[in-house]
Amino acid sequence: MRYVLFVCNDEADQLTSEETEARYAAYVACEDEMRARGALITRERLRPTSASTAVRVTNGDLVIADGPFAETKEQIAGYFLVEAKNLDEAIDLARLIPAAHHGTIEVRPVWDM
């Protein structure tokens, strides 16, 4: 089964340059481990929600607005698409993600069409 692991954290967190570097290294290590397990399909990091645009079509009219769709404390900062046998295996992958320690990882199964 495929699962998307959404990386959710608080964008307002300020990191020092050392912390940023350490965080980066932690993500590299996490990806390496996922690859070693043959689980990683793809992953992306997203720019902050300040770069986000909300698009809707209402009665045929295109409505464009600035900002994220939902105003929540934690925002989606990226995602991993992984292959796992079951939820327990997906959870074992999710716990590898550094943001599990300071944010939340949402584990969602992919709807196979």
Add this chain to the structure above:
Amino acid sequence: MGYVTTAQFAVAEAFRTEWGKVVAHLIRVTGNWDLAEECAQDAFTKALESWARDGVPANPAGWLKTTARNRAYDRLRRESLGQAKFRQLAVTAPFTGDAGADADDSGIVDDRLRLLFTCCHPAVAREAQVALALRTLLGLTTVEIARAFLVGEETMAKRLVRAKHKIRDAAIPYRVPPALQLPDRLVGVLAAIYGLFNEGYGASGGVELIRVGLCDEAIRLGRLLAQLMPDEPETQGLLSLMIVHNARRRARIDSSGELVTLEDQDRSLWDGAAINEGCALLQTALGQPRRGPFTLLAAIAACHATAPSPGETDWVEISRCYDQLFRMSPNPVVALNRAVSIAMADGPASGLALVDELEESGELSDYYLLPATRADLLRRIGRMPEAEAAYRRALELVPTAAERRFLERRIAEINEEG
């Protein structure tokens, strides 16, 4: 009378003891929770007719499993739930109709244990975990479960459906977790069963009387778990704890529906046979090298239940258990109970000091038992005005009517004496 009655009795008995086995087995074989329940139901219906006509089979469980499995096979074939599904089924379950192939008869993990761990998987909504276990393992109807949890039938039906869909869609594995995860996950299962027990035990009198059935169902689940995992001391500990508490149930509420505290309970109303059973289970748990929180709670409950009178309670042993418990899980509720036990072992003043400390920490500020305990200790020391003030503080926080009346009686007693 005669044959039909015998068959009906046998089916009813089989329902009580075999329902969970049949459902658990079918879920493993088909991977489909709804189909499993429906086919189990069909098999029991068919048994009523068939056992009345042909007599009760030598192995009712095997008969039911085979019948239910064949029914699932027929339905999957007829309804052809999809080629892929069918292939998967064919791989996992050769439908030989041979009851001898049942896993639980051959020393391999019992399917019911897989079922219990899956129901209580932390990814399943907490409120649905035991409800689903009661439905699938014990065969309670949705109406019965809804009534026990004091929610509408529709709400409970939705809750159960949502949980089953979550298990299916998120692919929660149908298994007992591997050794590495087992300790954590077992704690979750134990806590779910104990939570069910407390739902029933906390309820008292009047409209809540029906919830007493929850205690019995929790004990049934606890028995099953202790039987399936005999080497885990905490499964015996939990069962012992529930049985010993339950043994005192009749003495907890008097004839007018009032709550009776442990020391005022009529000990002749306690169920001695149940207490003996609980103590025997406790000995098994204590015989193991590790001692978990449920075993310690069971040891405390046993100290109370085996004391011939309140004055003969072994408070030193109880406070020793609370010390261990507090070291294991230093939470404020345990701290409060520890303070009470120390008050009983060393005198109310030493307990009061600990309770005051707890109150100053600001933890438990909404928990009525904190001011109620403080009030009780102050009363024992003879500081009546302070005791009354603390009882009044407890009254503001008390959750149930029976407990409220108890506090009001205490205040009245203080005023009479004063």
